[in-house]
Amino acid sequence: MPDTDVIVEMRHITKRFPGIVANDDISLQIHTGEIFAFAGENGAGKSTLMSMLFGMYQPDEGEIWVRGKRVDISSPNEAVALGISMVHQHFKLVRNYTVAENIVLGIEPVTRLLGLIPYVNMRPVNKAVRELSERYGLEVDPTSVIEDLPVSTQQRVEILKMLYREAEILIFDEPTAMLTPQEISYLLDIIRKLREDGKTIILITHKLEEIKQVADRCAILNHGKLIATMDVATSSTRDMASKMVGREVIFEIDKTPARPGPVVLEVSDLTVENEHGVDVTQDVSFQIHAGEIFAIAGVAGSGQVELADAVAGLSPVKTGAVLLEGRDITRMLVRPRTLKGVSYIPEDRQDVGLILDFLLEDNLASKSYFKAPFSQHSILHKDAFDAYADDLIRRYDIRCSSGALTLTRSMSGGNQQKAIVAREVEQDARLMIFVQPTRGLDIGAILAIRRRMIEERDKGRAILLVSLELDEILAVADTIGVMFAGRMLKVAPADQMTREEVGEYMMGVKHA
Amino acid sequence: MSEQKRRNTSSVILREVAESSLDPATGTQDDREETGQSEPLQIQMNWFLRAFSNERWQFISIPLLSILVSLIAISIMLGIMGSNPFNVFITFLQGAGWIMRPVYAGGYGQLSDLSNTLTAFTPMLFAALAVTIAFRGGLFNIGISGQMLISGFLASVIVGYSGLSAFVAKPLVLLIGMAAGAAVGGLIGFLKYRFNINEVVASIMLNYILQYAVSYFIKIHFLDQISRQSRVVSQASMLVLSDTKVGGVYVSIPLCFILALLVAVALQFFLKKTRLGYEIKAVGANRRAAQYSGIRVRRTILVTMMLSGALAGLAGVSYYLGYFNSIEPGALTSLGFDSIATALLGNAHPLGAIASSFLITTLDTGGTYMQSMMGVRQEIAQLVTGMILLFSACSAFFRWRIALSRQKAEMRAREAAASGGPGGCGPEVEVSVQGGDVQ
Numbered sequence: 032m033p034d035t036d037v038i039v040e041m042r043h044i045t046k047r048f049p050g051i052v053a054n055d056d057i058s059l060q061i062h063t064g065e066i067f068a069f070a071g072e073n074g075a076g077k078s079t080l081m082s083m084l085f086g087m088y089q090p091d092e093g094e095i096w097v098r099g100k101r102v103d104i105s106s107p108n109e110a111v112a113l114g115i116s117m118v119h120q121h122f123k124l125v126r127n128y129t130v131a132e133n134i135v136l137g138i139e140p141v142t143r144l145l146g147l148i149p150y151v152n153m154r155p156v157n158k159a160v161r162e163l164s165e166r167y168g169l170e171v172d173p174t175s176v177i178e179d180l181p182v183s184t185q186q187r188v189e190i191l192k193m194l195y196r197e198a199e200i201l202i203f204d205e206p207t208a209m210l211t212p213q214e215i216s217y218l219l220d221i222i223r224k225l226r227e228d229g230k231t232i233i234l235i236t237h238k239l240e241e242i243k244q245v246a247d248r249c250a251i252l253n254h255g256k257l258i259a260t261m262d263v264a265t266s267s268t269r270d271m272a273s274k275m276v277g278r279e280v281i282f283e284i285d286k287t288p289a290r291p292g293p294v295v296l297e298v299s300d301l302t303v304e305n306e307h308g309v310d311v312t313q314d315v316s317f318q319i320h321a322g323e324i325f326a327i328a329g330v331a332g333s334g335q336v337e338l339a340d341a342v343a344g345l346s347p348v349k350t351g352a353v354l355l356e357g358r359d360i361t362r363m364l365v366r367p368r369t370l371k372g373v374s375y376i377p378e379d380r381q382d383v384g385l386i387l388d389f390l391l392e393d394n395l396a397s398k399s400y401f402k403a404p405f406s407q408h409s410i411l412h413k414d415a416f417d418a419y420a421d422d423l424i425r426r427y428d429i430r431c432s433s434g435a436l437t438l439t440r441s442m443s444g445g446n447q448q449k450a451i452v453a454r455e456v457e458q459d460a461r462l463m464i465f466v467q468p469t470r471g472l473d474i475g476a477i478l479a480i481r482r483r484m485i486e487e488r489d490k491g492r493a494i495l496l497v498s499l500e501l502d503e504i505l506a507v508a509d510t511i512g513v514m515f516a517g518r519m520l521k522v523a524p525a526d527q528m529t530r531e532e533v534g535e536y537m538m539g540v541k542h543a
Numbered sequence: 544m545s546e547q548k549r550r551n552t553s554s555v556i557l558r559e560v561a562e563s564s565l566d567p568a569t570g571t572q573d574d575r576e577e578t579g580q581s582e583p584l585q586i587q588m589n590w591f592l593r594a595f596s597n598e599r600w601q602f603i604s605i606p607l608l609s610i611l612v613s614l615i616a617i618s619i620m621l622g623i624m625g626s627n628p629f630n631v632f633i634t635f636l637q638g639a640g641w642i643m644r645p646v647y648a649g650g651y652g653q654l655s656d657l658s659n660t661l662t663a664f665t666p667m668l669f670a671a672l673a674v675t676i677a678f679r680g681g682l683f684n685i686g687i688s689g690q691m692l693i694s695g696f697l698a699s700v701i702v703g704y705s706g707l708s709a710f711v712a713k714p715l716v717l718l719i720g721m722a723a724g725a726a727v728g729g730l731i732g733f734l735k736y737r738f739n740i741n742e743v744v745a746s747i748m749l750n751y752i753l754q755y756a757v758s759y760f761i762k763i764h765f766l767d768q769i770s771r772q773s774r775v776v777s778q779a780s781m782l783v784l785s786d787t788k789v790g791g792v793y794v795s796i797p798l799c800f801i802l803a804l805l806v807a808v809a810l811q812f813f814l815k816k817t818r819l820g821y822e823i824k825a826v827g828a829n830r831r832a833a834q835y836s837g838i839r840v841r842r843t844i845l846v847t848m849m850l851s852g853a854l855a856g857l858a859g860v861s862y863y864l865g866y867f868n869s870i871e872p873g874a875l876t877s878l879g880f881d882s883i884a885t886a887l888l889g890n891a892h893p894l895g896a897i898a899s900s901f902l903i904t905t906l907d908t909g910g911t912y913m914q915s916m917m918g919v920r921q922e923i924a925q926l927v928t929g930m931i932l933l934f935s936a937c938s939a940f941f942r943w944r945i946a947l948s949r950q951k952a953e954m955r956a957r958e959a960a961a962s963g964g965p966g967g968c969g970p971e972v973e974v975s976v977q978g979g980d981v982q
Binding site for chain 2: 397400
């Protein structure tokens, strides 16, 4: 294609965050009127790259060219002025406004009543929105209120918002993450229509199926690097999947083969629904033995976190059963589960795992404060808290400015995680659940936590690991279960599955 | 939806990091917006920031700042109106009995004024403690006035109009007050527990219900035809020994004054040193984390509201059967609302509430004397109290503003460090922004 067709060009873009390179020397060209997809695992750097095009971040190195001119996009407003718009994964709509009101927010047409009193005249807006909606087959009523609309319609409102502002380059960040299959195919139709109308579409997704269906070209990112730019028509999804999971240098961790004992956790036909009444896991069954690390692989939102929450007692079970060492704990409260031997390192360490406004010693004891020696006859013994915290700080190398009395909020993320790990390991639990335990940590902390998991396994505990990082799963798992769209597609010993195989199940390309 | 909490996360490029010189223990990255700081920074802060940004002392420094700012504002206002602000403040203290007046009427003395202040102090402290415990549990009990009213009313009806002797009557009044308050607080807590009804809405609505229900019963059954208030309760049931002669002057001895101070200390102990106190604070600080650690969140909310209601009940009986001896039908006391600001001024801390209650009641009781001495209008005295309460309610804003200035100072320091400026020997700085205060 001739160069005049290039609408967006990125040259040697590098973006660093503390401790991590999110985008590493990425150069690519996007042509006018094509659907260009970015594929990659979570954290591969897709969203960061597009956030720079949309002005939310600035590149540390490299240049962005739009329509043949070098640009510095320092805010989303400047991006919009360049005709670039983005539909975020989480919509930015005012819930109690109408569709049309949301669309004109910030650029309201003001008319003066009797030439004096300014007011927003919605009539022409409603008409314009209705016309746009009909033209692209979006089926949105401009006068309905956002909070009455389902998620898929809200997304179409976001699309209308971009169209109303006459955007030429439309970025979709994981647009199908919250949609049902029917809604997805409808959305893909809309995207095709937009292309026919001459718009340039950038699609960020980790679902290869969708890329195969609509995209013209696809860039594959892995750990911040651009692995390949491929023509979708001539590439297979299998090929794309293997590039996507990549072959990274894995730090070797000494790991002896597992010596599994009796079954500790048995989950049978577990179905969990979220607060919207949607089943987020469906009939999931598996077993974990003592001395075994069972890792659940899957792309974000496959139901693995909800599964872990349900096993820990944080969310109710719809149907099915959870058995801990043969005892039914399906309907048990959180506290008795903790006492029966379930420890849990949750995904959201700052909002669930810790009370940030508490002192470190109060957080370290938050699962044992109610029993001796911390508490006797309902009275707390601060000496016991101090001594226990000092001990854990030393043994787990938790760095904190004022020892046991440090305000947890003031600690770094890695040390907050160390505190959680310390507390949960000390529970001496039969079953330990780790959800995304190394997310956002540096390499030293990552290795320490992975080694810890294996150590605890060797002590005969059953370990359930949920991770979005295939590297992590391959490094520590004895058994791998792959979840896709709420179902457990495959359970197999780790040494019987290749990285590519796991990747294919994760993407839903392969079925058992 | 928990999905929305989940941020896109970044994995680590092993090669890159292995080559970098990051300290494995501190160089971490959590959220992109909030960069974990691994290097010590030399931060230029002026004396003001230095004094007020230390979080360890903010529990006392922020209320003092609120008071200071309000005193300055009041002084300017009084100056414009032609009064000497210093004299005004002195007369407040004289009126409240903290310092001697030049002249006293026969049979009265400094002790009379002081005892009057302490009598007013007692219900204020109880009420502020009621607000405090709810705050700490993450709840906003705006229905203190209603809970006070029903407690005072039931205690008056059951004990105040009976012929019980003082030894039976006084403890019974306290018990009934606590029970009635706890019942109303518990009802609000139950509505939240069972139906997830917002406690602010429930307590405001209950205020109206209680106000008119009590008014109805007083008007029908217990009205004094001359005063148009409820009938005066018996001396035996009163929590104050009125018009007692001590050292030749009339004083009214507030029997619950010591009790109120003890309850404040006990509440501090309760919050700091007991299991239930730990649970209440955990639920108040982060409900999801509290649930995760095995605390039964909704039950704790119910218990917190009952305790708050019981304290409001103590405020009610020490107000209607102490500071007053009858109930005006159809009115809620403003003390119940002032106590919210008083608790805020005390930084939602039981011992802080003691100090702030002293301040507010001093202004309240000293106001009358101040008016007559300074020749200013009655409204001015109330304006002074109002301004202190207004600024105390701004403490969250002060805290936020200080955190913001500090962050800016830190950004400047970081930029200076990045451009090769001085840095590297200061203490490690913790960044935290507190967007808002208790709800």
